[in-house]
Amino acid sequence: MPGGTPERTLLTGLDLDDPTESAFSTEYFGPVLGVAELPGTGAAFLGAAVAAVNDRLHGTLGAHLIAHPTTIKELGFRLRYGTIAVNAWTGVGYATPRATWGAYPGHTLDRIQSGIGVVHNALLLAGTERTLVTGPFRPAPRSILHGEASISPKPRGSSPTPRPPGREDFSPNSPPTPAGGPPRSHRLRRPRLTPPYPRSSRPVG
Template sequence: MNNSGHNCVAGQILLVPRHWDGTERLLAEIRRVLGELPARADYYPGADERLTAVARAHPEAELPGEGQSRLLVPDITDPDDPMLRIEVFASALGVMRLPDEDAPQFLRAATEFANDKLPGTLGATLLVHPGTERAHRKAVDGAVAALRYGTLGVNCWWAFGFLLGYTPWGAHPGHTRQDIGSGIGFVHNAFMLEDVEKTVLRAPFAPAPRGLFTGSPSLSPRPPYYVTNRTGRTTMERLTAYTCDSKVSRLPGIFAAALRG
């Protein structure tokens, strides 16, 4: 939903466990948020045509909210589905349900699917509850190591790797000029690291104060790039002003806006 999905870092496919009791609750919450967000224009060239193509391929696709062009495809079953092959570059989210006898099996299935079936290698997010990570540390670490993406966000949007500026940003190595994929090489990389494979970012599972109840306590507020953040624009404007003129007197206003988000 960030920038109406007109982003090279926009999420397009959500991989979830098929039989997990939280899958339907998660999708219900996604529907609620999509339905409550204000209407946004799909201004990028070709967005209407690509969304129409998704809707044509999926008569069951949902349109949360009235007068919206955002699409939710709640259960993709065709391994050759166009949403798994084509970048929509607009407000469309497809859901793929994978085997899930236990957390390690799902992590293996999700890693293999993301690596072998999804064409992009720029960025991905792995959402894992702190309790699950503690119980299955080896499986989670294995997935983090195995996922072939240039930036992997563990409990955060991978785009934050681009926003930080100093972390390497680019596609996972392996593309060629004949098969360019998501690109070749890394930009930013202020520390001039060589032979970069990927950037891994980690964040609390939930912002303060909810993190206290999920086992990930921190002082981190709701990120300002969340489309549901109530003060995101104000926070970013104040951060920008501080970047241009780093007066200590600007900090209280930044903290006040961030904590109200």
């Protein structure tokens, strides 16, 4: 009701193949949780999940992922979102001044989705692609006992990753690079906390 508090809503049985399903393109300003089931296990499930969130969901501001460290290595960085939180909350990236906060590059005025450009970015890095926030898969102290270095969420390197030239996002359905803009990087590397070297001299691997 207008002016009231919306009720908690659980949407189950959502069909990712249904083009009329509005839950995948509607921004709810209330406590709404939608559930869509995906087929497969292991790498097959992971591939289906990446394709679903990249190609079916509207908006690219942030994505949360709960995954075992081994699964994260298999994932690589194929998710096209401005802030990716692995076993953490994207709000940690928003609250970190040195991290960027904004949509994944590639939106246009005709298809604006989560917007164009970023805010924060206290280090003033140019051509950034995304911010990665990582947290332990297991709560402390079990995280330390299993070799996980952190006991609380943190942005990796506390800053976003620049996109070096010549590196493309190999996902076949990635949004086009804006005219005159730099290419997107397929990999996310630990950023430098010192002034970056000229792009021509920075390592690509």
